[in-house]
Amino acid sequence: MSLFVSVGSMMPFDRLCRAMDEWAAANPGVAVEIQIGKGAYEPRHARWVRSLPLAEYQARVAGCALFVAHCGMGSIITAIQAGKPILMLPRSHALGEHNTDHQLATAKHVGIRPGLHLAADADDLKARASALLTDAGQAPAPIAAHADPAFTARIRAFIEAA
Numbered sequence: 552m553s554l555f556v557s558v559g560s561m562m563p564f565d566r567l568c569r570a571m572d573e574w575a576a577a578n579p580g581v582a583v584e585i586q587i588g589k590g591a592y593e594p595r596h597a598r599w600v601r602s603l604p605l606a607e608y609q610a611r612v613a614g615c616a617l618f619v620a621h622c623g624m625g626s627i628i629t630a631i632q633a634g635k636p637i638l639m640l641p642r643s644h645a646l647g648e649h650n651t652d653h654q655l656a657t658a659k660h661v662g663i664r665p666g667l668h669l670a671a672d673a674d675d676l677k678a679r680a681s682a683l684l685t686d687a688g689q690a691p692a693p694i695a696a697h698a699d700p701a702f703t704a705r706i707r708a709f710i711e712a713a
Contacts, residue, residue, distance in 0.1 A: 552684065553581065554571075554584075555586075556568070556584065556586065556597075556618075557612075565591055569673070571585055571619055571680070583598065584597060586601070588602065589601070612630065620640075622639040622640070631666075636683060637668065638683055639668065640670045
């Protein structure tokens with residue numbers, strides 16, 4: 552059983568890395584790897600990398616039992632495409648983790664979708680990770696790789712009429 556954690560490619564997210572490293576210390580039977588990006592915190596109990604080439608990143612997500620990440624659309628789409636449950640901790644503007652609170656807004660809309668799970672804070676993240684691994688976590692519903700042709704035809708007609 553393995554857990555893959557990602558902060559994404561744009562900004563550090565030490566609160567997420569520290570929480571999941573603490574979780575790894577308390578759960579030595581689970582292989583945990585954390586992609587830490589440019590963060591200052593370097594995990595002591597989990598394997599970690601700063602970044603991964605896209606193909607390796609996608610392979611880590613595809614191979615894990617649970618994907619843990621920030622509440623970014625790239626992470627959400629990657630989890631859905633891989634058919635993996637994702638547990639998300641939104642970044643907080645007040646804590647200096649992002650320049651807006653748009654991830655909290657994203658969380659409100661995606662948190663109702665099966666297979667997409669939200670944590671309120673670091674303690675909730677650790678508790679939910681344990682619960683989801685025990686319960687095998689429901690995979691998210693698949694999404695189409697391309698937009699509905701009728702939808703794109705309406706957009707094309709609008710643009711061409713302008």
